[in-house]
Amino acid sequence: MRTDDALAAVYQHYLTMEPYSQQDEHTYQLSDKVGSGNIKRVTTYSGIEILFSQVEYHQPFPTYFASETPIVELQFALSGERHVDISGQDYSLSKGQGALIFMQDFEAWFHPPAKELYTSFSLGIPISLFNYAAAQLSTMNSIRFKQVLGDQVFKPIVFQLDSRIQCMINNLIAALNNNDRSCLLMEAAALEILNRFMIQLFDLAPIPAGFSREDIRKLYLAREIMEASMVDPPSLLCLSKQVGLNDFKLKKGFKALFGSTVFExxxxxxxxxxxxxxxxxxxxxxxxxxxxxxxxxxxxxxxxxxxxxxxxxxxxxxx
The missing domain is CATH 1.10.10.60 (Homeodomain-like)
Structure with missing residues (x-):
């Protein structure tokens, strides 16, 4: 079985376990006896699993799941907090947090919150796609799946959500809930999110001549500020003060790193x-x-x- 087919099979199995049942091609309903809400799912051409979960349980309802299949997943906690025991390791995300997780040969107990709306968004990434992206971004073998996971069964890399990623997630959620969705545009957005986090979490951004790693961090901060304030953006001078770079270095570095001027x-x-x-x-x-x-x-x-x-x-x- 191809790795992306195996990944789809894992998600299908998990989403049709009690207390969920499949309602249509893209919707998995939580049993009325247990709670309310559903999970929306789209599988893209390249095998990316896009899921949006919005559920509320009446009472605690722990569920067990195990798989030998290698999995890479980007997870985003939007409301509520779910605790997971993965092969003896406690794992949870609070609202506003995300994680790039790697796991294989794992056993997990999922403990969703009771009487509290739990909302999450996730992207399941085929291993072949992750390794291909890693090879395109870096010649280092250390960021391939096997090297990242090592001899562990589970490894999370936790981060905070910024406004731009939140906006991209909201657009994908809207598309999931739209019967006239464009799966091609959804795949493009999912790939952009994956690319952003691989560069960010593995520190793969190229360093232009004359710039330090700290300068690169400030340039990424400048980009985040502009994305978060697109309706009322700061002037170039104000932006340079906010991130701690002089305006010349900001203009030069931004163009070198992102391929366009700040306002382009x-x-x-x-x-x-x-x-x-x-x-x-x-x-x-x-x-x-x-x-x-x-x-x-x-x-x-x-x-x-x-x-x-x-x-x-x-x-x-x-x-």
Whole structure:
């Protein structure tokens, strides 16, 4: 069995265990006897498992699951806190935390919270895809699956969610709940999230000449600030003060690291988010433009058409 087929089989088995049952191709319902809510699931062409869980249990309901299949998963805790005992290791994520986890040959007891809404989002990554991405990002063998996991059965790398990732997750959740979803766009977004965290967690960002590792950290912070404040962004001078880099180094380093100027990058973030609003959340052109920070609708439409080759008013007709 191919690794991505094996991964799909693991998820299918887990999602159809008591107290869940499959309602349709993408929905797994929690039994009314146990609680309320469901899990939405889409499997992409490359085998990425995209899942959104929103459930509330009436009483504690621990469940057992075991698998020999190697698994890489990006997990994001959005509300509530679930505790898991994985082969004797206690693991949990609080709201606003995420983790890149590696596991194989494991046994787990899942302890979801009772009488509290538990919401989570996750991306299951085929091992072949993870190793391919690792090879593209670095020549170091140390970030391949076997080398990361070593002789352990479970290894989590925990991080805090930033506003940009939260926005990308929200767009994927909206797509999961939309019957007119574009699985190709969902896969692209999932791959972007994976790429971001592999670079961030394994410290793989290239270092331009004349810059230190600390400078790179500040440049990533600058990017996060611009993404979080796309409606009302700081000036270049204010941004340089916020991150602790002079404006010359900020401009030069940002272009070298991310391939565009600070405000060119901001424009791309705005337009990409506007496209997702038009596709998945039913916003009209004016609503999408204002939401991402445009006051001039004509300028928004021109820039949107220049980037995507389609007028924003025609997005729904084409996609």
């Amino acid at each position: 990058y901001l424009r791309q973030v705005r337009l990409n988010h506007a496209m997702k609003l038009l596709l998945n959340q039913g916003n009209n052109v004016t609503e999408a433009a204002v939401t991402v920070g445009y006051n001039n609708i004509s300028a928004f439409s021109q820039q949107f058409h220049r980037k995507f080759g389609v007028k924003p008013s025609d997005v729904k007709k084409i996609y």
